[in-house]
Amino acid sequence: MKNSILFILPIALLLYSCGNSQTKTPVNNQDLAETNIAKSQSELIFEHTKVFPDNTQLAFAFIENGKVKFYGVEKRNDTIFTVQNQQNAFEIGSITKVFTSTLLADFVLENKVELEDPINPFYDVEFKNGQEITFKTLANHTSGLPRMPSNLDFDISNLDPFSSYDVDQLEYYLSNEMDLSFDEDGTYEYSNVGAGLLGHTLSKIGKQPLNQLFQERIFLKYNMPNSTIGSENVSVFLVQGQSPEGKPVQNWNLASLSGAGDLISTVEDLSEFALAQFENDNKTLALTRTVTHTMSETSSIGLGWHMRKGPSGENWIWHNGGTGGYTSCMVMDTDNKNGVIILSNVSALGDPMIHIDELCFELMGAL
Template identity: 45%
Template sequence: MVSYIMVTFLIAISLNVSNMPGKNMYILILGLLVLTKIDAQNKQTDQITKEQSELIKEQLEAFPEKAQLAVAIIDNGSVNYYGVLRKQDEVQVVVNRDSVFEIGSITKVFTATLLADFVVNGKVDLDDTINGYLGFTLKDDVQITFKQLATHTSGLPRLPKSLSSPTLDLTNPYKTFDRERLKEDLSVHLKMSSTPGTKSEYSNLGVGLLGFVLGEMEGASYGELVTGKIFDRFQMTHTTTNRSTVKDKLVKGLNDDGEEVSQWDLAILMGAGGVVSTTADLAKFALAQFDEANASLALTRKPHYKATESFSTGLAWGIVKQDADAVWYWHNGGTGGYSASMIIDVENKNGVIVLSNISALGKLTKKVMDLSPELMKTLE
C-alpha cells in the first residue's frame, strides 16, 4: 500500500505538472523516487515468515489478557518487526516496535560495552583491580578485577546480603539499595562465593558494582554514562534508565495472572538491569555488532572465560557454539513484570530480540526465553 504522504505527493504533481519549470519538475521527480524508496522500506519491516509468525502467536496463546510480545528478527542484516497482543481472548497483531519494556539483565551488555570502551580508549585495563575506585575497602581486602566483574568470575554472590533474604519483598526489591547500603554490604557483610577468577557464577551484584565503578571513574551517574556513550551514539532514542522520559510508550508489566505489577528501580545497581528499551532500538545495537571496525563491541564478544566446549563468557555476553558451528551471542533479562531475550549471530548477520510484559518471576517467562532460540533456528 502506498503511504499517505506518497498519495499527497502524487496529487500535487497531477495538479501542477503542466506549469512546472524544468528544474522544479526534476526536484519533484527526485523527491518522488526518495518517497518510493522510503515506502518500500516501510513495507519490508514486517515481512516475517509464516513459520515465524506461528511460533510467536503460539507462545502468546498461553499468556493472560494484555500480554504483549514485541519481536525483531534480523535476517542477513535486514530487520523485520512483529508484535502481538493478547486481547479479548484473541491474539492480535500490533505495531509495537517503539513500545518500551524493561529489559532487565540485557542491561549488562551495555555495562560491559562501557567497560570495553574504557579499555579501547586506554582508561583502564581489563586486569586492573576496581579497588582503588571504590572509596572503601572490601571485606578481608578482597581484590577484584574489571574483567572478573564483567565475566561473572569475581566470586561475588548473586545478590548482596541485604537483598538475599527469602522473605524479601519482590514488588520493587532494589529501590532503596543506595550507595551506603552497597558500602556496608561489601565492606562489612561480604561473603564471597568463590575466590576471584576461579569460577563462573552469575552475579547481579558484580555487574551492578561494575556500572557503579565506571560512573565513579567518570564522575557521572550510570544513566548519564550509558546514554552519552551508547544510546546517543547508536540513536537509540527510546532507550533510557529514566522511565519518566518514555512513560507514554511504556507497556505495563504483568504477572502470570495478568495483574499489573510494579516496575523495578535498580538504584545503585542500575548497571545490572535498569534499562528500558524497544525492539527498534535494540535492533540498532544488534546491527552495530556486525561492524567489524567497532573495537569496543568486538571486545565484548571475545571469549574471556571458557566454561565448557560449547559455552564461553564474553564481557557480559554468553557465547554459545551451535552444532552447525554457528556462534550465538546471547543474553536474557527479566524483572518483576517483564521478560526479554536477545541473540545475535555476527558471522551470518542474524539475530532475534524478544521483549514481553510478562514477569520473570512466574512460569510463563520460560516461553519468552524459549522463543528466541526457536526463531533463530528459522534463520539457519
C-alpha cells in the first residue's frame, strides 16, 4: 500500500461493467422523490457505499446529454441518507493533475513553451548526469520518473506526509538522486513527482504561485469559485476527511509537489469544467485530450487525461484521485456529452476506496 496510493489506481482502467446490483438489505434511506436518479443508480450507490464507515459522504454529478443533476449521500448510524452536498468541498487528489496539464496546454498555445521543450533551462541546478525531461513527458507519465522522489520518506502514519518536501528538497533530488528509467521509445510509468515537478515548473514560468495561476487561468474562466489549494482558502463547507476507520484526519499539503494532487473542489465546480470539455472550439481543453502516448488498443493518455474505450466502443476520458482522507473519480464521454463525478471523504489508505472507482465506472456505463 505504501507506494500504490496517491493518487490513482490503474485498476480503474478495467472497471466499466454496469451490472444492476439489487439491494439485499433495507438499511437504505435514500430519498429519490426529490431527485431524478434512477432506482438502479440508487441501488449501485447503496451496494458500494454500505461498506464505508459512518460519517462518510459521497457527492455526485451526473451529466447526461450535456445536462447536469446532482446527488449526495451520507452514512449515519449504519443508514445511508440522501443529502444536498454539491457545494461541499473535498480534496480531489490526483484529479489535480488534469488542471496542471490544462495550465500547460494554455502556456503552449500562448507560445510560452512547446511540449517537446526540456524543463532543464528553467532551473539553476544541473540535473543529475545531464538528464533532460520534457513538458510532454511530465504530463503523460513517460518521463521515466518514479511514482515518488527517492528523498521523500512517504510514511502513511504521517498525518501530512508531503508538507515538509520543499523546493530545496525537490531541487536536491533533481541534481543528486534523479534516475530516469525510460527506454528510447518512452514507457508509461505513473509519477506523482513528475506531475508535481510540472506544476512547480509552470509556476516558475508564470512567476506566480500555482494556486494563483489556477484561479486566474482556469477557475475564473470555467466558473469554479469554490476550487482552491489549501484548506485555509476554502470558502464553503469542507467535508471532514476520514481515516479508513472513520476517524477525522488532517488535510494534506503537497508543498513543492502541489501540482500532483493539492486541489480542493466541489462536484458543482467540477461539473462546470466537465461541461467545458464538450465545447468544440476550446483549443486548450482539446489539446489536453489529444493522445500523446498509447499503452494498448483500448488505453492511452493525452495531457493529464487518461483515455479508454468504453463498453460500447465510445471514447472515455477519466482521472481519479486519493489522499489520506478522500477519494475521487471523474469519467466523461465527450462525444455523447455524458459523465459521472464522485467526490468522497473515503480514505485512499484503505482497501474499501476501490469502491469509488468501481461505482464511478459502473454508473458511467449505466448512463
